[in-house]
Amino acid sequence: GESVGLHLPTLSxxxxxxxxxxxxxxxxxxxxxxxxxxxxxxxxxxxIDIRSNMDKRQGQRVTVLLNKTVKHLSLQIAATQPGDxxxxxxxxxNYGQNFVFGPGTRLSVLP
Amino acid sequence: xxGVTQTPRHLVMGMTNKKSLKxxxxxxxxxxxxYKQSAKKPLELMxxxxxxxxxxxxxxxxxxxxxxxxxxxxxxxxxTLQPEDSALYLCASSQGGQGAASGSKRYEQYFGPGTRLTVT
Numbered sequence: 442g443e444s445v446g447l448h449l450p451t452l453s454x455x456x457x458x459x460x461x462x463x464x465x466x467x468x469x470x471x472x473x474x475x476x477x478x479x480x481x482x483x484x485x486x487x488x489i490d491i492r493s494n495m496d497k498r499q500g501q502r503v504t505v506l507l508n509k510t511v512k513h514l515s516l517q518i519a520a521t522q523p524g525d526x527x528x529x530x531x532x533x534x535n536y537g538q539n540f541v542f543g544p545g546t547r548l549s550v551l552p
Numbered sequence: 553x554x555g556v557t558q559t560p561r562h563l564v565m566g567m568t569n570k571k572s573l574k575x576x577x578x579x580x581x582x583x584x585x586x587y588k589q590s591a592k593k594p595l596e597l598m599x600x601x602x603x604x605x606x607x608x609x610x611x612x613x614x615x616x617x618x619x620x621x622x623x624x625x626x627x628x629x630x631x632t633l634q635p636e637d638s639a640l641y642l643c644a645s646s647q648g649g650q651g652a653a654s655g656s657k658r659y660e661q662y663f664g665p666g667t668r669l670t671v672t
Contacts, residue, residue, distance in 0.1 A: 475659075484666050485663045530595065537607070542594045545594070
């Protein structure tokens with residue numbers, strides 16, 4: 442069946458460096474993807490999304506890249522800050538309004 | 553604040569108890585969701601409601617019973633749970649529906665803070 446998975450369960454970066462969080466998906470028919478950020482004690486928070494007819498989308502300090510050839514999604518965070526420490530999930534729109542979520546990557550920002 | 557509130561934030565219950573989780577959204581959305589988040593599995597979709605109608609039941613055991621009296625409120629009734637049901641239960645909402653906002657905004661889900669459930 443479809444699955445969304447993350448290559449790295451944990452990621453530690455120095456403050457100020459760029460972070461790259463990766464995600465692999467298996468359903469080539471998926472047409473929409475979202476990255477969520479979840480801080481301790483809170484629910485997931487929308488960061489950025491991308492449709493399958495795009496390769497790249499930029500937000501404030503964040504960029505999502507989509508490679509449909511290898512079914513790979515990544516989230517790039519520029520100039521990582523302590524407030525970026527959280528668990529990051531990718532989510533793949535399965536059908537209707539239903540999403541399949543990846544297991545998450547914990548990002549730790551080192552001072 | 554995301555505009556989605558959940559109560560209680562923490563709940564401890566025995567396997568013979570009956571309790572309910574409540575979710576309320578103040579965003580004017582038409583779709584609401586229940587998710588289960590446990591340490592061992594990715595976020596799992598449980599139920600989806602669109603315009604108060606249940607449109608998805610993701611093979612959830614009958615000891616979980618959802619209720620959606622209106623588009624702003626969603627409940628999850630719990631009875632005779634098992635210890636493995638201990639998890640964080642998250643509610644979310646989205647604009648959803650047909651003819652709603654065009655494009656991807658229709659699918660963007662706003663999550664509440666969750667209820668941490670412990671079954672003893």
